[in-house]
Amino acid sequence: MIQQSQGTIWLVIAGLAIGSFLLRFSFLGLIGKRQLPGWALRLLRYTPVAVIPGLMAPQIFLPADGSTLPDPIKLAAAAITVAVGVWSRNVIAAMAAGVSALAVLIWLFQS
Amino acid sequence: MTPGQAFWAGLKIGAPFVLVVAPFGAVFGVVATEAGLDIVQTLVFSIAVIAGAAQLTAVELMVQDAPTLIVLLTALAVNLRMAMYSASLAPHLGAAPVWQRALMSYLMVDQAYAIGVQQFEQHPDMPVGAKVGYFFGAVILLCPTWYLATLAGALLGTAIPPSLPVGFAVPIAFLALIGPMLRTLAHMVAAFVSVVGALIFAFVPYNLGLMIAAILAMGAGALVELWLIRRGRWS
Numbered sequence: 001m002i003q004q005s006q007g008t009i010w011l012v013i014a015g016l017a018i019g020s021f022l023l024r025f026s027f028l029g030l031i032g033k034r035q036l037p038g039w040a041l042r043l044l045r046y047t048p049v050a051v052i053p054g055l056m057a058p059q060i061f062l063p064a065d066g067s068t069l070p071d072p073i074k075l076a077a078a079a080i081t082v083a084v085g086v087w088s089r090n091v092i093a094a095m096a097a098g099v100s101a102l103a104v105l106i107w108l109f110q111s
Numbered sequence: 112m113t114p115g116q117a118f119w120a121g122l123k124i125g126a127p128f129v130l131v132v133a134p135f136g137a138v139f140g141v142v143a144t145e146a147g148l149d150i151v152q153t154l155v156f157s158i159a160v161i162a163g164a165a166q167l168t169a170v171e172l173m174v175q176d177a178p179t180l181i182v183l184l185t186a187l188a189v190n191l192r193m194a195m196y197s198a199s200l201a202p203h204l205g206a207a208p209v210w211q212r213a214l215m216s217y218l219m220v221d222q223a224y225a226i227g228v229q230q231f232e233q234h235p236d237m238p239v240g241a242k243v244g245y246f247f248g249a250v251i252l253l254c255p256t257w258y259l260a261t262l263a264g265a266l267l268g269t270a271i272p273p274s275l276p277v278g279f280a281v282p283i284a285f286l287a288l289i290g291p292m293l294r295t296l297a298h299m300v301a302a303f304v305s306v307v308g309a310l311i312f313a314f315v316p317y318n319l320g321l322m323i324a325a326i327l328a329m330g331a332g333a334l335v336e337l338w339l340i341r342r343g344r345w346s
Contacts, residue, residue: 001146001147001174002146002147002148002170002173002174003176004173004176004179008173008179009148009152009173010152011179012169012173012179012182012183012186013152013155013156013159013160014159015179015183016156016159016160016165016166016169016183016186016187017159017160019183019187019190020160020161020162020165020187020190020193021216021217023187023190023191023193023194023197024193024194024196024197024216024217024219025197025212025213025216026194026197026198027194027197027198027200027201028197028200028201028204028205028212028215028216028219029197029209029212029213029216036194036195036198039333041195041198042333042336042337043329043330043332043333044191044192044194044195045192045195045332045333045336046297046298046301046328046329046331046332046333047188047189047191047192047325047329048164048189048192048288048289048292049289049292049293049298049301049302049305049328049332050301050302050304050305050324050325050326050328050329050332051168051185051188051189051305051321051325051328052164052168052189052285052288052289052305053286053289053302053303053305053306053309053328054305054306054308054309054321054324054325054328055168055171055172055185055285055309055321056281056282056285056286057305057306057309057310058309058310058313059279059281059282060282061306061310062310062313074279074282077279077283078282078283078286081283081286081287081290082286082289082290082293083290084290085286085287085288085289085290085291085293086290086291086293087290088290088291089290089291090291091131091135091287091288091290091291092130092131092134092135092287094286094287094290094291095134095138095283095284095287098283098286098287099280099283102279102280102283
């Protein structure tokens, strides 16, 4: 659960709104027709795949409190989600596959 | 093509993407309310930011109790690609009046960019008014769908008892976003470095380990891309 104050939550929403708008408006609004240099475009291309897997990695690969190994059910559900996403190129299909796999595995091994 | 005709053409191409946007908005609504945001905060979040991956990133880092500056920087890093969209559309839309450019910037979601740039590169000689019309046509259904789906998800999320473990649904939602992005070896290497880096630097305070991992991963992706170009295997 989020422990931050209401003020902090609103600060994050406002900051993200302004920052996202400025990123979107940057070239279209302020810089005009000049192009970004090639090396910058090359780095920016990888930002989502550079941030999101790392954000999720601890929850998937590190053991939960009171255990010594990663949870095989989570590992399997995560692997299925990525595999279906790579294969189908479809976010919703991958989400559905991952949630179904998680539900089935929990039902099989934890009930 | 008149702006009006272009608007309807864009609308026709954009409409099916409602089916992609709606479930994702609902997922954000559920996750945000389960994390402790109220319905108004969740809805305002979606209306003000319209960027699902960055919104989920911010909520996840707030749950991890990261410092506010880190929450903002990391979520904005996820949105850095928007600057790339902006740069790539500027040659096509840069001549439009500034209020139209500002409105298009606010509405620039992944799908709108992809639909727009595909059309404009095939038809670079469309008048700028028609290009603007096409862009607005493509997003006109998507953004309201995003707001309403978020609201539906938020109402659903507050109805789910907090004792029910939906925790691991968050990694699943994120991983589902990543799979389709792993189009090239360079993207795969970047994702791998990101995971390994985040685990190695997990001890660094203030969630800065993730920033270190992300910077290394961006560099790794760019290096692999250069290597593939040199070997003539980059398309």
